[in-house]
Amino acid sequence: MRKALIICSEYPYPMNSGDKLSTNGYVLALKKMGFSIDLLCFSNMQEGEVLLERRSFFQNVFFLQKPPKYSFRNTINFFAGDSFLFGRFFSCENRSEVELILKTGQYGYVVTVQTYMGQYLSKELVESLDCPVVLSTEVLHGRALSKRAELEKNPLKRKVLQIESKRADKKEKQIVQAYDMSFFYAEEDEECMFGVLSRERRKYINLALDLESYTHFARNRNGKRRSIAFYGTCSWYANADALRYLLEELWSEIREACDVDLHIAGRNMCPWAYDYQKSDSRIKVFGEVPSMANFVADTDIILSPIRIGGGVRLKMIEGMMWGRPIVSTTAGVEGIAEEEDELHECISIADDSKAFAQAVKGLLDSEEQWQRQVDYAYGYVKKKHSIDTLVGILSGVEIAH
Known part of the structure; x- marks a missing residue:
């Protein structure tokens, strides 16, 4: 051999x-x-x-x-x-x-x-x-x-x-x-x-990716509060910067536009993230979790507020396989799709706080839009990755x- x-x-x-x-x-x-x-x-x-x-x-x-x-x-x-x-x-x-x-x-x-x-x-x-x-x-x-x-x-x-x-x-x-x-x-x-x-x-x-190892989760309602998720290894400075941008600039707009909780997880969690949790009951910082798949399955939308580009954001591909729509900045979608139309079918893209909050609100309020993005993104990943x-x-x- x-x-x-x-x-x-x-x-x-x-x-x-x-x-x-x-x-x-x-x-x-x-x-x-x-x-x-x-x-x-x-x-x-x-x-x-x-x-x-x-x-x-x-x-x-x-x-x-x-x-x-x-x-x-x-x-x-x-x-x-x-x-x-x-x-x-x-x-x-x-x-x-x-x-x-x-x-x-x-x-x-x-x-x-x-x-x-x-x-x-x-x-x-x-x-x-x-x-x-x-x-x-x-x-x-x-x-x-x-x-x-x-x-x-x-x-x-x-x-x-x-x-x-x-x-x-x-x-x-x-x-x-x-x-x-x-x-x-x-x-x-x-x-x-x-x-x-x-x-x-x-x-x-x-x-x-080993696509067969991923579970495609249906939307989990069961009377739970709606939630949006950010996750990533925070020792990577692009993820740490994205989390700070989310908490300092995006979250106030999202909080005003939507009745939703923010769930945050990842290895090497930034210590300062816990300070935001102390002052806002709608923010929950989990740190490293036993199963990222289960963490994502309990949320409605994944956020990727990346400002430092380069390579591809794994969370995007995994989120698509787990059956969750994604709201991202332009920098966050590098490496995802080659065609512009294909990219916008897969992911909601916004580069300022008001547009980001409205993209989150649109997915939370429209079951049809939520499911359409999930289905398209799942098919795209199966075909390309x-x-x-x-x-x-x-x-x-x-x-x-």
Whole structure:
């Protein structure tokens, strides 16, 4: 049996983050293609506890030692002009280990998930491998950091973010050139690589999920108060910014327009979110929940007030599969649909507080509109985001060198 190697930041199970769900898509696709799979990822305290989950998916699991977030070496490199983000995930010792595994593994396919993991493979190493080597960018950090800088009110922090966004952008453009093919989850990300990669070496693709594992929930009334939901891992700054934007600017308009509760959930919940709960009985902050599917099933609408674009918002795809309509900003719908008409059938889009509140109200007040959006979005995801679609894409990748 042919062997494939997947390089990612975390052991992908349990699947409680976007990166992990994306990695699982590549695992399932490569298995369908007839590969046995080795996994290479960073270790942490929790991995020993969860390693048995889906361990049968992998022939071998290799763990790298995750570099410390702050180190003397990375600080010096930052002041010397390097990207801090990319430096914090890199060590020469780990690169040597990656090279050794690749040279001795005799792999027939290699997939690296996230650009900061992509820096472990040099152009010379990729050229020495007689197999397709693919980079799944997930999100372009240079572009995302640039938008984060625009939103930053503190002048000093804004200046640091502007510097880091330029350095991350430069680093990412160097990294993608080493690979036979780079995948992008948003057309806007792919456009950043025009002039850097030829069309044959870049591709906008749909995020692949194990769609059969999702339950499509009917609307749950049962005398419950109507509720809208925000969820996401808040250690990712785009989600933390979206939550602050929701609570500080959008919620007052929504609260005035609709008799509805706001439910908030996610890993690494922002501590300041609980302050809003204390002052408003209609806000309920759950933090990390045992089942995001059950959390969503108890609500009427999902909110995605994203202001920092890049990649695709997993919550959008999952929400469509779970049977809930979505109200989002324009930045939040990147990577969802290629056609404008298709996009507006799937999701309600609004970019100011009054329009956002009216979009929520429209879905709450009209059962017909609510169901029409749910049905269209569910059919769209089933058609575009399957593992079989990713199998076809991976099968078509050719060695570029």
